[in-house]
Amino acid sequence: MSAKPLLDVTGLTKFYGQRLGCEDVSFDLFEGDVLAVVGESGSGKSTLLGLLAGELEPTAGHIDYRQQNDETVELGSLDEGARRALMRTEWGFVRQDPREGLRMAVTAGGNVGERLMAKGDRHYGQIRQRAGDWLEKVEIEAQRIDETPRSFSGGMRQRLQIARNLVTHPRLVLMDEPTSGLDVSVQARLLDLIRGLVTDLGLAVVIVTHDLAVARILSHRIMVMRRGRVIEQGLTDQVLDDPADAYTQLLVASVLAA
Amino acid sequence: MNTVSGLKATGYNFAYLDEQTKRMIRRAILKAIAIPGYQVPFASREMPMPYGWGTGGVQVTASILGKADVLKVIDQGSDDTTNAVSIRKFFEKTAGVRTTTHTGEATIVQTRHRIPERPLRADQILVYQVPIPEPLRYLEPRETETRKMHGLRDYGLMHVKLYEDIARHGHIATTYAYPVEVAGRYVMDPSPIPKFDNPKMDMSPALQLFGAGREKRIYAVPPYTHVRSLDFEDHPFEVQRFSRPCALCGAEDAYLDEILLDDRGQRMFACSDTDYCEERRASGHTGLQGDAA
Ligand SMILES: Nc1ncnc2c1ncn2[C@@H]1O[C@H](COP(=O)(O)OP(=O)(O)O)[C@@H](O)[C@H]1O
Ligand SMILES: [Mg+2]
Numbered sequence: 001m002s003a004k005p006l007l008d009v010t011g012l013t014k015f016y017g018q019r020l021g022c023e024d025v026s027f028d029l030f031e032g033d034v035l036a037v038v039g040e041s042g043s044g045k046s047t048l049l050g051l052l053a054g055e056l057e058p059t060a061g062h063i064d065y066r067q068q069n070d071e072t073v074e075l076g077s078l079d080e081g082a083r084r085a086l087m088r089t090e091w092g093f094v095r096q097d098p099r100e101g102l103r104m105a106v107t108a109g110g111n112v113g114e115r116l117m118a119k120g121d122r123h124y125g126q127i128r129q130r131a132g133d134w135l136e137k138v139e140i141e142a143q144r145i146d147e148t149p150r151s152f153s154g155g156m157r158q159r160l161q162i163a164r165n166l167v168t169h170p171r172l173v174l175m176d177e178p179t180s181g182l183d184v185s186v187q188a189r190l191l192d193l194i195r196g197l198v199t200d201l202g203l204a205v206v207i208v209t210h211d212l213a214v215a216r217i218l219s220h221r222i223m224v225m226r227r228g229r230v231i232e233q234g235l236t237d238q239v240l241d242d243p244a245d246a247y248t249q250l251l252v253a254s255v256l257a258a
Numbered sequence: 259m260n261t262v263s264g265l266k267a268t269g270y271n272f273a274y275l276d277e278q279t280k281r282m283i284r285r286a287i288l289k290a291i292a293i294p295g296y297q298v299p300f301a302s303r304e305m306p307m308p309y310g311w312g313t314g315g316v317q318v319t320a321s322i323l324g325k326a327d328v329l330k331v332i333d334q335g336s337d338d339t340t341n342a343v344s345i346r347k348f349f350e351k352t353a354g355v356r357t358t359t360h361t362g363e364a365t366i367v368q369t370r371h372r373i374p375e376r377p378l379r380a381d382q383i384l385v386y387q388v389p390i391p392e393p394l395r396y397l398e399p400r401e402t403e404t405r406k407m408h409g410l411r412d413y414g415l416m417h418v419k420l421y422e423d424i425a426r427h428g429h430i431a432t433t434y435a436y437p438v439e440v441a442g443r444y445v446m447d448p449s450p451i452p453k454f455d456n457p458k459m460d461m462s463p464a465l466q467l468f469g470a471g472r473e474k475r476i477y478a479v480p481p482y483t484h485v486r487s488l489d490f491e492d493h494p495f496e497v498q499r500f501s502r503p504c505a506l507c508g509a510e511d512a513y514l515d516e517i518l519l520d521d522r523g524q525r526m527f528a529c530s531d532t533d534y535c536e537e538r539r540a541s542g543h544t545g546l547q548g549d550a551a
């Protein structure tokens with residue numbers, strides 16, 4: 001494992017016209033690190049994730065990523081082809097709404113196999129085998145491989161989305177509120193699964209959540225955002241047990257009260 | 259098509275389109291030839307026939323047609339369906355060119371749904387009528403996204419479609435409009451020809467032009483260009499095979515249509531390319547029902 005970070009984000013800023021999305025966000029992420037980004041609705045979490053994924057153009061700042069081959073690239077300098085290739089080999093993006101992260105008209109096997117085919121795999125039997133292995137890993141029954149996610153529950157769709165992203169063994173996965181909108185028991189099972197996969201695969205993760213309990217379970221480090229700015233970051237346990245910032249104290253207190 | 263037969267011998271240009279429009283379309287055709295398989299947008303004109311009648315193909319033909327050309331028009335392999343007859347009459351009337359039903363005599367063949375069985379020559383042009391030019395549309399309806407995919411040669415999605423076919427049917431069930439890769443670069447929809455015809459596109463000496471009227475796209479395969487049908491290593495591309503020869507001419511290498519003979523369900527399989535079948539019979543070939551001709 002290299003001593004250099006996987007991701008080095010500096011001064012990342014996004015304005016939507018006059019409106020602030022996020023401002024001056026900086027952090028490092030090392031291999032195997034899980035960073036939770038928390039904050040109330042409108043605090044800039046999704047904006048930050050969109051910038052990291054290259055789906056939004058930053059107004060200022062830069063994102064340095066150390067590739068598999070140990071070469072560091074500035075994401076903004078990549079052309080779109082290179083960026084897309086990176087996104088579907090070394091990166092993953094699990095979206096809040098699985099309908100945006102999946103192809104709803106395509107079978108579970110096709111959804112998981114898409115990344116393999118995109119990177120050039122042309123053996124149907126092998127693609128199907130690997131898709132099947134991944135369905136098993138995310139606890140979807142093998143015989144549902146030829147069903148479309150339309151017939152899946154919310155929790156299953158989210159697990160399918162995870163399999164679709166992890167099949168190419170990415171090093172870094174972005175997750176936007178992956179457990180929100182699910183029943184509490186379903187949430188717990190999904191969190192368990194994510195935690196297991198992250199540990200087994202040594203994934204680096206940036207996970208956006210408004211739920212401090214999710215941050216507590218999954219993340220090593222936490223970043224608290226408010227009105228587009230980072231107001232506190234540090235080790236998750238430290239920040240949550242002993243918040244320095246008054247706003248964080250309020251957040252933690254409201255969770256405890258709830 | 260009353261509008262066509264209603265055209266007078268005056269009041270329109272040779273082959274109906276005005277010269278400026280033809281030049282615009284020829285520019286699109288030249289660009290299409292220069293970038294094999296790439297869909298070139300063009301300002302499709304209203305034609306005196308409805309979309310779905312081959313207005314894209316008609317505009318391409320009108321733009322390349324010269325007085326000395328000999329035109330053949332086929333629809334599903336036949337020269338005498340309403341669609342083929344109307345288009346042939348349209349050009350007889352508006353351009354006064356000679357028309358033919360013989361593939362060997364034609365300099366331009368406009369087609370819907372088939373490639374003639376008789377191999378085409380370098381002095382011939384095949385013009386396809388295309389309903390939907392975008393092969394990726396099935397899984398990605400957003401035009402901005404499909405353009406990007408072509409631009410980046412990001413064609414994984416095309417294989418997802420074939421994967422889905424095998425997952426659902428046990429084999430690649432796509433039999434028409436089977437996607438191809440042209441000159442190792444662009445993926446192209448060959449129009450709804452049977453996949454049986456796909457191998458004929460590969461390294462054809464004839465220029466192949468594709469016109470989509472409603473969708474305003476022209477694309478091309480230049481002569482002697484590699485055209486490869488997409489597939490999987492363990493599910494290689496295969497053409498349809500017929501279990502029997504043509505009942506009329508005995509051809510074993512032709513695409514056959516099933517033809518009902520009477521209302522008691524009697525049927526036979528015969529060449530879909532009627533000119534090919536007739537020429538074979540004229541030169542003495544015969545099938546089991548050869549006398550039925
Ligand atoms: N596409 C957009 N256009 C204009 N403003 C936006 C857009 N997306 C987000 N914003 C604004 O940016 C701020 C941060 O939003 P967002 O990143 O979605 O926050 P969060 O994900 O934390 O709820 C909000 O004020 C929001 O209204
Ligand atoms: Mg959000």
